[in-house]
Amino acid sequence: MPNFVTVANVNDVKKGKVKTFQVNGHRIALCNVEGTFFATQDLCTHDGGPLGEGELWGYDIECPRHGGRFDVRTGQVTALPPILPIKTFPVRVEGDAIQVALD
Ligand code: FES
Numbered sequence: 656m657p658n659f660v661t662v663a664n665v666n667d668v669k670k671g672k673v674k675t676f677q678v679n680g681h682r683i684a685l686c687n688v689e690g691t692f693f694a695t696q697d698l699c700t701h702d703g704g705p706l707g708e709g710e711l712w713g714y715d716i717e718c719p720r721h722g723g724r725f726d727v728r729t730g731q732v733t734a735l736p737p738i739l740p741i742k743t744f745p746v747r748v749e750g751d752a753i754q755v756a757l758d
Contacts, residue, residue, distance in 0.1 A: 657745055657756035665751050668692065673716060675707030681757055682707070683744065686727045688714055693727040694744040694755045701737035 662676045668687045675697050676683050682697035684707035695716065697707045704720030711717075715724040715733050724734035730743040745756040 659745075659747060659749075659754035659756045661749075661752045662694075662755050663753045665692075665748060665753055667753070671711055673707055673709060673711055675705070678755060679757055683755060684709075684716065685746075685753065685755070686711055686716060688727065692746045692748065692753050694746045695725065695727055695730060696742040698741075699723060699737060700732075700739040700741055706741070 660678055662678050668674045668685050670687050673684050673686045684695050684697045686693045699706050699718040701723050704718040706716055706718055709717045709719045714726050714728055716727050717724045721736055723737040725741050726733050730740040747754050
């Protein structure tokens with residue numbers, strides 16, 4: 656069973672926005688795409704850019720450093736220069752709490 660940890664309140668991340676949270680030593684970028692939450696690692700696989708400070712374009716998160724993009728549902732690269740995918744984490748909402756399962 657995945658171990659879900661509360662990272663934020665549903666009101667903490669507005670629609671179309673990303674915020675970064677620190678959970679158990681992991682830096683997580685929490686994304687709100689039309690009311691559905693997705694969690695990815697905060698670090699870009701290209702050159703360590705802070706993804707949580709990037710912008711969301713639909714399901715894509717754009718790295719603020721060189722404009723690389725990743726699909727927040729799968730972690731797959733959708734725009735270069737990154738080549739390697741980012742890690743994604745399962746998310747669930749319990750009441751007002753956004754919970755993420757870390758490994
Ligand atoms: S560090 Fe993210 S695109 Fe270069």
